[in-house]
Amino acid sequence: MNRKVLIPVLAVILISIGSFAYWHHDKAVIPVALTVYGNVDIRQVELAFNGSERIDKMLVQEGSQVKKGQLLATLNTTRLQQNFNLREAQVAQAQQALLKLETGSRPEEIRKAQADAAAAKTDADNAQRTYQRQLELVKQDFVARQDVDNAKSAANAAQAKFNSLHETVRLAMLGPRQEDIAVAKATLQANEASLAIARKDLADAALYSPSDGTIQNRILEVGDMASHRRNVLFIPWHLRIPSG
Structure with missing residues (x-):
């Protein structure tokens, strides 16, 4: 082949190889943009205490x-703690x-x-x-x-005292009635329920994010007097992208 023709052909080949390599190198580093279609919603939560009491501390600013889970505010707990x-x-x-x-009886x-x-039996006999x-x-x-009437009254009183103490012994040996135990259990359950409510009221005195x-x-x-009907803080906190 003619030397003058060979040199331009080689030049064209080298330029093509360089262009190909350059194009592939740029394609590897060029970032790809991702487009997502939809609406972005900003949600706002309105925070209020569950309990009703005056605010004692506000721990955040606008x-x-x-x-x-961060503590934001607290109520005055004096009355709530006393009730608990x-x-x-x-x-x-x-x-x-x-x-x-x-x-039962010891x-x-x-x-x-x-x-x-x-002892009462002895007194009654005497x-x-x-x-x-x-x-x-x-x-x-x-x-x-x-004097006879007085002696009779004393004898009757002594006998009545003995009868009462004798019945006390009998009941002590029998032990408590099942009905009394049932009432005591019900009373305990009612008090435990009241305690649970008091504990919840005390916990509701703290407001968390x-x-x-x-x-x-x-x-x-x-x-300020807080209640479940009065908002204390507003916090926009949730982003959502609907699919579609």
Whole structure:
């Protein structure tokens, strides 16, 4: 081949190879734009306390960035804590009352009741003998009729006391009635339910962020009366791209 013809042909080949390599190199580094069609919605959550009490602390300002679960504000808990303490004490008292019934009388209590009944029996017997002696003496006009009446009243009172203590011994040995235990259990359950409500009220005195976001509006301030009907804060926090 003619040398003058060969040189231009080689030049064209080299230029083609370089252009091909350059084109593929640029194609590898050029970023690809992704277009997504749809509407972007900004959701706004309105936050309010579940409880009703005056606001004690506001821990965020407008424009503050917050995280999910972050404490935002609190209510005054003085009354709520006192109510919780009361309910807790009532539960403890009901538990002890039920335990006492289920355990029954202690052996020491039974022995004491028996000793009291025995002493009352002795007093009743003595009072009855005194009455009988007075009754014989009045027949002989050695004592007044009033003394006999007094002796009879004393004997009756002593016998009544013995009867009462004897019944106490019997009941102590029988133990509590199942009906009384059932009532004690129901009382404990009612007090436990009241305690659960008091615990929930105390927990509701704290307001937490439901998600990451930014405080847009701070509506109420420290000292304001909060309730579930009054919003405290506004937070836009959710972005959504509908598919389609």
